Amino acid sequence: MKRADLLKRTADLAVEFLEGLPERRVGPAGIPVEDLRAALGGDLPEHGEESLETIERLVRAADPGLVASAGSRYFGFVIGGHVPASLAADWLTSTWDQNAGLYATSPANAVVEEVAAGWLLEILDLPRTASVGFTTGCMMASFTGLAAGRHAVLAREGWDVEARGLFGAPEIDVVVGDEAHATIFAALQMLGLGRERVKRVATDGQGRMDLGSLREVLNGCPGPLIVCAQAGNVNTGSFDPLEEIGAQVRERGGWLHVDGAFGLWAAASPGLAPLVSGVQLADSWATDGHKWLNVPYDSGIVIVKDPDAHRQAMTISAAYLIQTEGRERDPFDYVPEFSRRARGFTVWAALRSLGRQGIGELVERCCAMARRFADRLRDEPGVEILNDIVLNQVLVRFTPPGGGDADAYTREVIARVQADGTCWLSGTVWHGMAAMRISVSSWATTEADVDRSAYAILRAYRGTAPRISPSSPNSG
Numbered sequence: 001m002k003r004a005d006l007l008k009r010t011a012d013l014a015v016e017f018l019e020g021l022p023e024r025r026v027g028p029a030g031i032p033v034e035d036l037r038a039a040l041g042g043d044l045p046e047h048g049e050e051s052l053e054t055i056e057r058l059v060r061a062a063d064p065g066l067v068a069s070a071g072s073r074y075f076g077f078v079i080g081g082h083v084p085a086s087l088a089a090d091w092l093t094s095t096w097d098q099n100a101g102l103y104a105t106s107p108a109n110a111v112v113e114e115v116a117a118g119w120l121l122e123i124l125d126l127p128r129t130a131s132v133g134f135t136t137g138c139m140m141a142s143f144t145g146l147a148a149g150r151h152a153v154l155a156r157e158g159w160d161v162e163a164r165g166l167f168g169a170p171e172i173d174v175v176v177g178d179e180a181h182a183t184i185f186a187a188l189q190m191l192g193l194g195r196e197r198v199k200r201v202a203t204d205g206q207g208r209m210d211l212g213s214l215r216e217v218l219n220g221c222p223g224p225l226i227v228c229a230q231a232g233n234v235n236t237g238s239f240d241p242l243e244e245i246g247a248q249v250r251e252r253g254g255w256l257h258v259d260g261a262f263g264l265w266a267a268a269s270p271g272l273a274p275l276v277s278g279v280q281l282a283d284s285w286a287t288d289g290h291k292w293l294n295v296p297y298d299s300g301i302v303i304v305k306d307p308d309a310h311r312q313a314m315t316i317s318a319a320y321l322i323q324t325e326g327r328e329r330d331p332f333d334y335v336p337e338f339s340r341r342a343r344g345f346t347v348w349a350a351l352r353s354l355g356r357q358g359i360g361e362l363v364e365r366c367c368a369m370a371r372r373f374a375d376r377l378r379d380e381p382g383v384e385i386l387n388d389i390v391l392n393q394v395l396v397r398f399t400p401p402g403g404g405d406a407d408a409y410t411r412e413v414i415a416r417v418q419a420d421g422t423c424w425l426s427g428t429v430w431h432g433m434a435a436m437r438i439s440v441s442s443w444a445t446t447e448a449d450v451d452r453s454a455y456a457i458l459r460a461y462r463g464t465a466p467r468i469s470p471s472s473p474n475s476g
C-alpha cells in the first residue's frame with residue numbers, strides 16, 4: 001500500500017474513534033490484562049507485514065484497553081481532552097519529525113516556542129521577561145523550576161551546584177505546604193534535595209497554607225531557602241495565599257516556586273484571576289498544557305523569572321553543538337532533555353485557535369460545570385459536598401441511605417459509577433475521609449454531560465434508578 005493511502009486510512013480510523021467517543025464506555029472496559037497481552041503480544045515477527053495490517057491490528061487490539069479520557073465525561077484525576085487544532089498540530093508534529101533540541105535542528109519549532117512563550121506569559125499574566133520551557137508535564141516543569149531555584153540560592157552563597165553538585169554545599173531549607181502534590185516530592189527527590197528532609201507548613205480545611213505556620217517554619221530556616229506553594233489543590237482546587245507567601249519569602253531572600261498545574265489558568269478569566277493574585281511574586285511556575293489548555297499528551301510548561309538561572313540549571317554544552325550565542329532560541333536550554341519532540345506546535349495551535357477569550361471561556365465553563373455537579377448532587381440526603389467549589393474540583397462523600405459507614409459506602413459508590421461506564425472518576429482521601437473526586441477539565445464537557453453523569457452517580461448512590469430524570473428541572 002502506498003504511504004498516502006496508509007495515512008488516509010489511519011486518519012479515517014482516528015476520526016472513527018473520535019466520533020465514537022460520545023457514546024463509548026468512559027472507563028477501562030474491564031478486559032483482563034491477559035487478553036490485552038495476548039491480543040498485542042506474541043513472538044517478535046521474523047518477517048514484517050503490510051503497514052496497514054500492522055495499524056489495523058493495533059487499532060483492533062488496543063481498542064478494548066483504551067480509556068475515553070479525550071471525551072466529555074471523563075472526570076478522573078485532572079485530565080483534559082484535546083481541542084481540534086491542537087490534535088491536528090500534534091499529527092503534524094509527528095509527521096514533521098523535528099528534533100527540537102536546537103535552533104539549527106528546527107528553526108520553525110524554536111520560533112513557535114518563542115511566540116507561544118510570549119502568549120503564555122500574557123494570558124497567565126506573569127513577568128513578560130521570564131523564560132519558558134516546554135516539558136513533558138508539570139512534574140518535569142516543577143523539576144526544572146526547582147533546579148533553577150537550587151542554582152540561584154546556591155550561587156548567592158558562591159556555590160556552583162551544576163559543576164560541584166550538592167556534596168559540601170551550603171544546606172538549602174526546602175519548605176512545602178502539607179498539601180503539596182506528590183510530584184513536588186518526586187522532583188525534590190530527583191534534585192538531591194530529599195523528599196523527606198523538607199519542612200512542612202500546616203494547611204487549613206481547604207488545603208491552603210496557613211500563614212502563621214509558614215512564618216514559624218521560616219523562622220527556623222537560616223540558610224538558602226526554597227518555598228513551594230500551590231495554585232490549585234488537586235483535591236479541592238483551592239489556592240495558597242500567594243500574595244502573603246510571596247511577601248514572606250521575599251523578606252527572607254528565598255526562591256518561591258508555584259505548582260499551578262491547572263490552577264494557574266484561573267488567570268485567564270477576569271472573574272477567577274483574583275484567586276491567583278500575588279502569583280507574580282514567585283520566581284518560578286509550573287503548569288500543564290495537557291490539562292486545562294486541552295493539548296494532547298504530553299505537554300508541560302515551566303516559567304522562570306530569571307532566564308539566566310533557568311539556562312544555567314539546564315544547559316548542555318558539547319563541542320559539536322551548533323549553538324546560537326543567544327541570537328536565536330535553543331529550546332534545550334530550558335528543559336531537562338537533549339533530543340526532543342517539538343512540543344511548541346500543539347501549545348501554539350491551542351492558544352491560537354482558542355484565543356484569549358476562548359481560553360477564559362473554557363476555564364469558566366469547566367468551573368460552572370463543577371458547580372452544576374455539586375448542585376445536582378448536594379440535594380440528595382446522605383450526599384455531602386466536602387469542599388468550597390472555587391474552581392473545577394468537587395469532593396463528594398456518601399453516607400448509606402439507611403445510615404452507616406460513609407468511608408466504605410463512598411468507595412462502593414465510586415466502584416459502581418466506574419462499573420456503570422457513563423462517566424469515570426476516582427476516589428481520594430480528604431482529611432481522613434474517603435471522597436469521590438470530580439474534576440471538570442475538558443473543553444468538550446456540556447451541561448447535558450454533567451446532568452447525565454450526576455444522574456448515574458445518584459443511581460449508583462441509591463442502588464436504584466433515581467426518581468428524578470436527567471432532563472427534569474432540579475432545585476439548586
Ligand SMILES: *Cc1c(COP(=O)(O)O)cnc(C)c1O
Pocket residue numbers: 078136137138139140181183232233234259260261262288300
Ligand atoms: C497533575 C498535577 C501535577 C503533575 O502534573 P503532570 O503533568 O502529571 O506531571 C502536579 N501538580 C498538580 C497540582 C497537579 O494537578
